[in-house]
Amino acid sequence: MEALMRPGFLLLQVTGEAVETTLSENAAVLLLTIYVLLLAIFLGFELIGRVPATLHTPLMSGTNAIHGIVVLGAMIILGSIEGSSLLDNVLKVLAFIAVVLGSANVFGGFVVTDRMLEMFKRKPAAGKSAGVGGK
Numbered sequence: 001m002e003a004l005m006r007p008g009f010l011l012l013q014v015t016g017e018a019v020e021t022t023l024s025e026n027a028a029v030l031l032l033t034i035y036v037l038l039l040a041i042f043l044g045f046e047l048i049g050r051v052p053a054t055l056h057t058p059l060m061s062g063t064n065a066i067h068g069i070v071v072l073g074a075m076i077i078l079g080s081i082e083g084s085s086l087l088d089n090v091l092k093v094l095a096f097i098a099v100v101l102g103s104a105n106v107f108g109g110f111v112v113t114d115r116m117l118e119m120f121k122r123k124p125a126a127g128k129s130a131g132v133g134g135k
Contacts, residue, residue, distance in 0.1 A: 057116050064109025067102055074098035 051059055078095035081088050 057112060060109075060112065064105050064112065067105045067109065071099055071102035071106060074102060 048056075048059075074095045078092065078099060081091050081095065
């Protein structure tokens, strides 16, 4: 009965009395994480694909600005890593890369938003002071 309670029992099962193969808890969590990632990619692709072209720039600039949450999370992780083992060093490098790329994405989101807002400003009329007909 204990074998039925293990995570992943239904995913991998070798028939036989002596051999029973199940996924470990880490593997089950990894499979679930990959499943959620693939589902998010598919859902995001379907939703963004249906956005009209006129709304694409405001939507993307807003989501790039929200990317600041990733920068904050990476900074917290980078500040909380203590030690100098190989794993700690790899985590430091990955967190640093996340901070740099996330910051670039946030900056790009604000640049795109600024350029988008410039399109809606009225341009001054060049020939307004010359009068009608250029006289």
